[in-house]
Amino acid sequence: MGAAGKEVTKTAAGKEPRKASKSGEGAWVKTQQYFRSVWTEVKKVHWPTRSETTVYTGVVFLTVIIVGLLMWIFDSILSFFLNLILK
Template identity: 55%
Template structure:
């Protein structure tokens, strides 16, 4: 019976990992080394060109300001306001009663808590003094 040694597939994987160079999120095989070096130079030049800031373009200012009609601006404002008010969800009578009662109950509860703590602290201070 002949004993044969099975080739280790992990060595091939390790070699493939060594040959693969990862740049810019892409895996490229490093066969010659020159290809990747050239690509790196081109990528570095592109990055430098992008990094250069161009001076902001000067805006052409109008020679004369146009007269603004205030009445039209006011009308436009109120039309926009009315359009926005139409989009608002207005609560009905039942919802208003519920929301109001929740607020009143919360205010009363907080008031009672403040009164209790105030009374307790007053009692403690009177006892100490």
């Protein structure tokens, strides 16, 4: 029993559990735990190979070009008809 009549619990190593001080030590421990868990999740990510990345980039560029061309065509057609109506 402790000095005030309360039982003091100890960890398996025989030491008293650490308590977070008011100086922000608890926040530091939480920050470390957060970044450890982030690193664990990053290691689980399936990263694409260089060739996969090249193919994906090509698909994105091709899609952007096709959508851009379609928008240009529709804009040109609508502009043509609008000019006919306004003249």
